[in-house]
Amino acid sequence: MNKIGFIGVGIMGKSMVRNLMKAGFELHIYARAKAKVEDVIEEGAVFHESIGDCVKGCDAVITIVGYPADVEEVYFEEGNILDSADEGTYLIDMTTTSPMLAEKIYEKGTNRGFHVLDAPVTGGDTGAREGTLSILVGGRQEDYEACMPLFEATGTNINFQGGPGSGQHCKMANQIMIAGTLSGVCEALTYAKAKGLDLSTVLQSVSTGAAGSRQLDIFGPKILEGDYAPGFFMKHFIKDMKLALTEANLSGLSLEVLSQALANYEELESVGYGDLGTQALIKHYEESCGEE
């Protein structure tokens, strides 16, 4: 495995491309706006004008794009991945998308002779930059093992979750956990503020104990500073929660806290906050209390 096609050279993708090149792979990239990827081209990535050109002759193709519709486009549209990649190529979608879409890529891809994996990640831009992503992989186990050198170049906590779509299911579970945790953090800080406590002291007091969490560590201080710059966009989290809730409903599950968190976020998006970071959930509580 040597030549890697990479589609989706955004914030996350760019760091992953760099880590793959550092590990010795030959990177072929495609992007709509070449200007935005000039830096990695200078560092050695080979730019192509179309997805079809990019993936031809590659041993593996990695995609990490935005929404399910973007995934559909790069895989299924005429001339794109399924039409253009060589038979036997490993196709790895690292976008967070629906498990059903992952199964669809697997089926169509397998029918055309590809090895297909879904491999969404957690760890954000920091994890991508430092090569310490968690990678959640679904598909066939032998394909997972064959692609291990790629995964090891970009992540540290790499796990096979099961058949096609299982990587996405594990990512859904991850997002469900975050929805509850961040809601708890925001409700607690809203309470503490309303009761006149000093919020820095509260953070210091509770973060070391049973209430401690990565969400509190990352976003507690940002919320206190009113810093809503996106580490992770609210609009993308809403996409993920919707996918999770759809899947939960398909299994007859009633996940009330997830539903509540999604409703709170959708309300914020409807008034224009979708481009803020997930920590701006605090605004739901401020505004419902008439304090904003």
Next chain:
Amino acid sequence: MNKIGFIGVGIMGKSMVRNLMKAGFELHIYARAKAKVEDVIEEGAVFHESIGDCVKGCDAVITIVGYPADVEEVYFEEGNILDSADEGTYLIDMTTTSPMLAEKIYEKGTNRGFHVLDAPVTGGDTGAREGTLSILVGGRQEDYEACMPLFEATGTNINFQGGPGSGQHCKMANQIMIAGTLSGVCEALTYAKAKGLDLSTVLQSVSTGAAGSRQLDIFGPKILEGDYAPGFFMKHFIKDMKLALTEANLSGLSLEVLSQALANYEELESVGYGDLGTQALIKHYEESCGEE
């Protein structure tokens, strides 16, 4: 400060008594059932047959009992703490109880010449045993400083939160955070199980990233093993969440996730699970999915 009265020698209290003796204080204890505290009596604590006898002549009195009604009894009933402690004694309630009750003890106690602090803790039986509790203190700052040697004997993360009741308010914030986090953990594991994932792999995959939390670390493995033994009793958590919700409502806050978590727990308590640990919240999801 030398002679300490201690009311509430339960699982937490016993460890705190030991740590206070280890730090050189003279401990005077009261308990309804002497047989249950024979071990700490042998280790040097002085047993008294009544609360009044126990607190007479002490420099400070610490209480850590069960419910608000127990707190009312030990402070306000005839012959108990407020009737029997010497003027100038430091009265420290470390029970998790309502901020309003903390204010009431402060007012009545201050009127009779006592120094009153509310100082609930987090860190559970392990924190109590190891002397690493977080202690959340409300009252007058000079009283807080005067009692620091007591706090340092039992905890490591000790913080002054503000006026009377502020310690309790911070504890409420802590419990609100836990309610959201543990709900997220249970919903995520319910989802993962329904989708056929291997739950140990899921824990390993998500616990190191943005979904990570102390609740997940402590209770994830227990939930997988079906171990519902109480680290923290569900019935006590329900008490705390009710107090928090009452206080939130008084401030006009709408904390939807807290309300939902409380409703889920009350449903479990109503069918007899109140004596299980908080992690048995997972049963709400199992049973609503007809899987139990």
